[in-house]
Amino acid sequence: MAGTTQSGAIPLPFSEPPYLCGLPSPYYTPELRKWQQACRAFIGEHLMPYAWDWEKEETVPDHLFHTFAKHNMLIPVLPSPLPVQQLKAVGIHDLLGVVKVEDFTYMHNMIYNDEMSRTGLAGPGASLTTGMAFGVPCVIKFGEKQLQERFLPDAFWGRTRFCIAITEPDAGSDVANIKTTAERSKDGKKWIINGTKKWITNGIWSDYASMAVRTGGPGPSGLSMIVVPLKNHPGVSMRRLKVQGQISAGTTYIELDDVEVPIENLIGQEGQGMKYVMTNFNHERLTIAIGATRQARVALSAAFAYVLKREAFGKPLIEQPVVRHRLAKAGALLESQWAWVEQFVYQMCNMTKEQADVELGGLTAAAKAHAGMVFKECADCAMLLFGGNGYTRSGQGEIAERMWREVNGHRIPGGSEDVMLDLMIRQLAKNYQRKTKELERPSGSSKL
Incomplete structure (x- = not known):
């Protein structure tokens, strides 16, 4: 029906x-x-x-x-x-x-x-x-x-837990400037790791991290990834960070002081860490886009339910044109974002991984960024329509207040919003220029 x-x-x-x-x-x-x-x-x-x-x-x-x-x-x-x-x-x-x-x-x-x-x-x-x-x-x-x-x-089977450890105090979206180092021991059997990782979700509970480290010189070509033991491992100290939203996710600050790791724990090839990180980011950003869009639904539908029953100036809020206008703006953005997510996932299902990485990488970043922007619009709408109740951490407006604090946990992690939007345009331009060049006639040839 x-x-x-x-x-x-x-x-x-x-x-x-x-x-x-x-x-x-x-x-x-x-x-x-x-x-x-x-x-x-x-x-x-x-x-x-x-x-x-x-x-x-x-x-x-x-x-x-x-x-x-x-x-x-x-x-x-x-x-x-x-x-x-x-x-x-x-x-x-x-x-x-x-x-x-x-x-x-x-x-x-x-x-x-x-x-x-x-x-x-x-x-x-x-x-x-x-x-x-x-x-x-x-x-x-x-x-x-x-x-x-x-x-x-x-x-x-969940007998051990992993986290992803890329971000550092001085390297968030700027992955190429990671400073945590991994040097070979004198006998060549171990990596000796020193540095810090920050804002690592789940770190406090994790047995291992897939960690981005610097095994070579400056820049992206010096990065590698290594499986690093965490819990109860010598030289590793971890503490929880208090953050605005996603509090129960266990955001963690990790310090590594001469941490010894078997040389065999290198993921893939040395010096290929930047490639591995960027490939992994596409999945992370799509996941964030899906989750943020659903959270926007939670915020906006709660606001809709509230204005149906809340009265002001002698009539339900839903009868106020300004209220309907605010719901309409947020709702149009929400449904457009979800349609984009569905289309995006359909494309992922009908392209090879290699094709998707080239054609959809920048768009993945944009979908993630836009999901955060839409979530913000829906959370702002809920906060304003709930009024004083939405400013309170209990009672009927609690959901609006909580949703509003969740927003930035999507706009920043996985690549901050402005960086993602810029990445979209840079990749679209790069793909266009590449395809245009491929259509050009070979020099000195009359072949169309």
Whole structure:
């Protein structure tokens, strides 16, 4: 029935993607809809009812991570296609009995990430999945066989936890200026690592980090990536950082003082770290775009529900033209952003990884940046429409206040907004110039 959700309830405007409001869509097959229902049921049981309490407590209990791992529900955050051979080798053949690992696509990934963000909070979900989403793929894509065999089985089953450690106090979006060093020991058997990493999500709970380090000279060609032990490892000290949003995600400051790491922990080839980091960023940015767009839904639909019942000047707020205008502006941006995300993911499913990296890299950055901008518009709308209630950290306006504090956790990580927008234009120009040059006639040739 058009206009109803899968449960039969009428959804609030802007609360669900159009395909979950009964509207037709070219993207969602019966198999994908079954996957969405399975994700919603699992996340609705284990995460949704408790997320806000855990965010206030600033941590998520260990048992939740193990529950997700036991049911293979950490795996859907990995980029598509999944590492089928490695997963089957450790006994992981399907996800929730619904999707075979070999059938998993970026559409499944998008649906999963959208459902994980229905709590309205990034922190609880990020505490579970950030390491698998962004730390483990480096080992899958670029690690030698011995490295994969040592680390992947335990990571897939949640027996160990990873994080991605790139950002430093003086190197955020400017990855090429990373200062943490990794030097070979005199006997050539170890890396000796010194430096600091900052704003590392999940670091405090992680056994290992896929870490960007400087093994060579200045600039991007001197960067490599290494699997670095963290928890209880000599020379490593970690402490939590207090941040504005995503508090339960465990943002961490890491100090490394003569940390010894086996030479075999190098990921891929020495000096290729910048390439590995940038390739990994595309998946991270798309994940952020999906999550931020869902959080924008949470904020805007809460505001819509509020103005339907809140009265001022003798009538419900929804009857005020200025209120409708503000909802309309934010809603148009929201639905346009979601349509872009769906289109983007469809393109990812129908292009090779090599094609997508070239054609969509800059657009991925832009989608991530724009998702943060849209989230800000929706959170601002909610804050203003809730009025004084939206300025209060409790009561009926708590959701608006909380959503507003979540915004910058999407606008800055994964590449800050202005850098992402600039990257989009630079890559679009580069691709245009390359394609134009390829169409030029060879010098001295009459061939068209």
